Amino acid sequence: MxxxxxxxxxxxxxxxxxxxxxxxxxxxxxxxxxxxxxxxxxxxxxxxxxxxxVGQCRQCRVLTEEPVCGLCSSDKRDRGLLCIVEGPADVFALEQATGYRGLYFVLMGRLSPLDGVGPEALGLDLLEERLAGGEVQEVILATSPTVEGEATSHYIAELAHEHGVRTTRIAHGVPMGGELEYVDSGTLSHAFAGRRDYD
Amino acid sequence: MxxxxxxxxxxxxxxxxxxxxxxxxxxxxxxxxxxxxxxxxxxxxxxxxxxxxVGQCRQCRVLTEEPVCGLCSSDKRDRGLLCIVEGPADVFALEQATGYRGLYFVLMGRLSPLDGVGPEALGLDLLEERLAGGEVQEVILATSPTVEGEATSHYIAELAHEHGVRTTRIAHGVPMGGELEYVDSGTLSHAFAGRRDYD
Missing domain, CATH: 1.10.8.420 (RecR Domain 1)
Structure with missing residues (x-):
C-alpha cells in the first residue's frame, strides 16, 4: 500500500x-x-x-544572489588578508568566532582527483589571478584537517609561494574545553609534535 | 553577519x-x-x-487529493469493519503489518478539550452518521495508548454502544521481541492485569 x-x-x-x-x-x-x-x-x-x-560571488565564490557578496564589496575589510575556506558555512563560523577583518576565498570543495575535482573546479585559476594582482599580503589556510583538505592547502601554499605571498595556516591541536583523554590519537600526536614555548 | x-x-x-x-x-x-x-x-x-x-477523504478523513481515497473506494474491503486511528501514518503502519481487510476512520488528532479539540474537529459527527447507517458491524479502536488517546477511544465506544455496534480494541501489553526487564512499569502492570488463558 x-x-x-x-x-x-x-x-x-x-x-x-x-x-x-x-x-x-x-x-x-x-x-x-x-x-x-x-x-x-x-x-x-x-x-x-x-x-x-543564488549564484557565486565573482570575487570569493561564496554563495550569494548578488554579483559580488557583502563581504567582498565592503570597504571595511582588509584586502591584504585572504582566508581560504572550503565552504560558505566556514565563512559564517569564522565570522562568528573570530575578529578577522580580512576577506575570504571559498573553494566550494577540496581537491579530490579521484572524484574529478581539480584546481579549476575550486576556482584556483581565479585565486592565482588574485595572488598575481599584488594586493594580497597574507594567505591564511583554513581548509579542514583531512587528507584532501591538507592536499588542497598544500597546493595553494605552493601557488602563494610562486607569487611571493606569505602563507599561514590556522592552528590544529587539542580543542578548547575538551578532556585530554577523550581526544583522538591523531589530534593528540599532532598537538604534541606541534608544541610551542609556554608564555 | x-x-x-x-x-x-x-x-x-x-x-x-x-x-x-x-x-x-x-x-x-x-x-x-x-x-x-x-x-x-x-x-x-x-x-x-x-x-x-491534498485534502481529506470524504468518507474516512485520510489525507488524499481524491474526493474519496483508494481504500474507501476499493470493492475488495470489508465494509462491516471500521478501524479508528489517529493519523494517516497509522493506516499505513496497520496496512503494512496486518492482514486487515476492513476500512479505516482517521480522526486526524485526538480529543483534547484544553487545546480546543472537541468531537467535531475529529469528525465524530461523520463517524456517528456512519454508525447510524447500519453497515458497520464492528468498530476496532486503535488510538494511541495515551491519556488523550484512551479518552478518545472511550468517547467513540459510547457512540458505538448507542448505535448497537460491537466495539473491540487492539491489545496492549509487552511488545514482541522486547526483554521484560526493559519494559516500562505502566506497560508491564497493564500486561499483567490483562493476562489471558494460555492456549
Whole structure:
C-alpha cells in the first residue's frame, strides 16, 4: 500500500535533503499537510527563489544572489588578508568566532582527483589571478584537517609561494574545553609534535 | 553577519519542518544550493502541489487529493469493519503489518478539550452518521495508548454502544521481541492485569 500519488511524491522529494530517511520524510510530509500548509508554501517559494537566483560571488565564490557578496564589496575589510575556506558555512563560523577583518576565498570543495575535482573546479585559476594582482599580503589556510583538505592547502601554499605571498595556516591541536583523554590519537600526536614555548 | 537574504530566507523556511533546528536548516540549505538544485526544484514543486491539492477523504478523513481515497473506494474491503486511528501514518503502519481487510476512520488528532479539540474537529459527527447507517458491524479502536488517546477511544465506544455496534480494541501489553526487564512499569502492570488463558 502507498499513500496517494501527491503524498508519495512529497515524501520521495523530501529525501533529497541531507539526513532525511524514509521515516523522517514521512513525518515531515504529514506535518506539512496537517499543521504547516502556510509554512510549506513559504518553504516551496524560498527553495525555488534560492535555487533559481543564488549564484557565486565573482570575487570569493561564496554563495550569494548578488554579483559580488557583502563581504567582498565592503570597504571595511582588509584586502591584504585572504582566508581560504572550503565552504560558505566556514565563512559564517569564522565570522562568528573570530575578529578577522580580512576577506575570504571559498573553494566550494577540496581537491579530490579521484572524484574529478581539480584546481579549476575550486576556482584556483581565479585565486592565482588574485595572488598575481599584488594586493594580497597574507594567505591564511583554513581548509579542514583531512587528507584532501591538507592536499588542497598544500597546493595553494605552493601557488602563494610562486607569487611571493606569505602563507599561514590556522592552528590544529587539542580543542578548547575538551578532556585530554577523550581526544583522538591523531589530534593528540599532532598537538604534541606541534608544541610551542609556554608564555 | 548573515548570509545573503535569499539564503537566510531559505534557512528560516526550512525550520518549519519537524526536527529541523538552525544547524540542520543551514546544512540542508547549503546542500540544496551546492549539490541538489534539481532536487530542490522538484521538492518545491512537490510541496506546492501537495499543500494546494491534498485534502481529506470524504468518507474516512485520510489525507488524499481524491474526493474519496483508494481504500474507501476499493470493492475488495470489508465494509462491516471500521478501524479508528489517529493519523494517516497509522493506516499505513496497520496496512503494512496486518492482514486487515476492513476500512479505516482517521480522526486526524485526538480529543483534547484544553487545546480546543472537541468531537467535531475529529469528525465524530461523520463517524456517528456512519454508525447510524447500519453497515458497520464492528468498530476496532486503535488510538494511541495515551491519556488523550484512551479518552478518545472511550468517547467513540459510547457512540458505538448507542448505535448497537460491537466495539473491540487492539491489545496492549509487552511488545514482541522486547526483554521484560526493559519494559516500562505502566506497560508491564497493564500486561499483567490483562493476562489471558494460555492456549
Amino acid at each position: 502507498r499513500y496517494s500519488p501527491l503524498i508519495d511524491q512529497l515524501i520521495e522529494s523530501l529525501r533529497c535533503l541531507p539526513g532525511v530517511g524514509p521515516r523522517s520524510a514521512q513525518r515531515m510530509a504529514f506535518h506539512l499537510l496537517q499543521r504547516e500548509r502556510d509554512g510549506g508554501r513559504r518553504l516551496a517559494g524560498a527553495i525555488r527563489d534560492a535555487v533559481d537566483q | 548573515r548570509y545573503s537574504p535569499l539564503i537566510d530566507q531559505l534557512i528560516e523556511s526550512l525550520r518549519c519542518l519537524p526536527g529541523v533546528g538552525p544547524r540542520s536548516a543551514q546544512r540542508m540549505a547549503f546542500h540544496l544550493l551546492q549539490r541538489e538544485r534539481d532536487g530542490g526544484r522538484r521538492l518545491a514543486g512537490a510541496i506546492r502541489d501537495a499543500v494546494d491539492q
